[in-house]
Amino acid sequence: MPAPARDLTLEHFRWIGGHADVWAIFRDAKALAAVVAGLVDPFRDEQITAVCGIESRGFLLGSAAAVELGVGFVPVRKGDGLFPGDKVVRQSSPDYRRLRHTLRLQRSSLVQGDRVLLVDDWIETGSQAAAVRSMVEECGSTWVGCSVIVDQLTDALKNDLGTIRGLLTAQELPPCES
Secondary structure (H helix, E strand, O other): OOHHHHHHHHHHOEEEOOEEEOOHHHHOHHHHHHHHHHHHHHHOOOOOOEEEEEOOHHHHHHHHHHHHHOOEEEEEEEOOOOOOOOEEEEEOOOOOOOOOOEEEEEHHHOOOOOEEEEEEEEEOOOHHHHHHHHHHHHOOOEEEEEEEEEEOOOHHHHHHHOOEEEEEEHHHOOOOOO
16 A cells, blocks of 8 residues: 555544544545545556445545546445435445444446445445445446455455455554543
């Protein structure tokens, strides 16, 4: 990973009440540009045609990554918010908080032959990424991989999901002071 993306991510990362906070990255244009470039760089030669992002930070990072790659963005909504049209729906396996999420993708957003990258802020269990991969494949598109700010997956989970790239591992973060 390019050093500027890693360094700026660490500079803008903090723990608040025991929870990871990456929101400061979005307020600093230089940090945001470096992080987005760092997220897409490993996939620049993969002929990506669409970037997916999961509500909410994935919407921001995914949209920026799509612009960086010159492709369209495909939102993946959680829950019951307004989202017109025919949808592909999946229930995720339990996440790190043992919650299951209902994820929805507009079926018309992806077509046969699309090559899709998922972009998000953090991956720990891979439950939501696995659900998105399944939806992408149901639409006849190809899952290329996932790019995140923080990768906390075990090697076994990475093998199940395919190509996962993180700017940082969870072990590289400063210790949580709660």
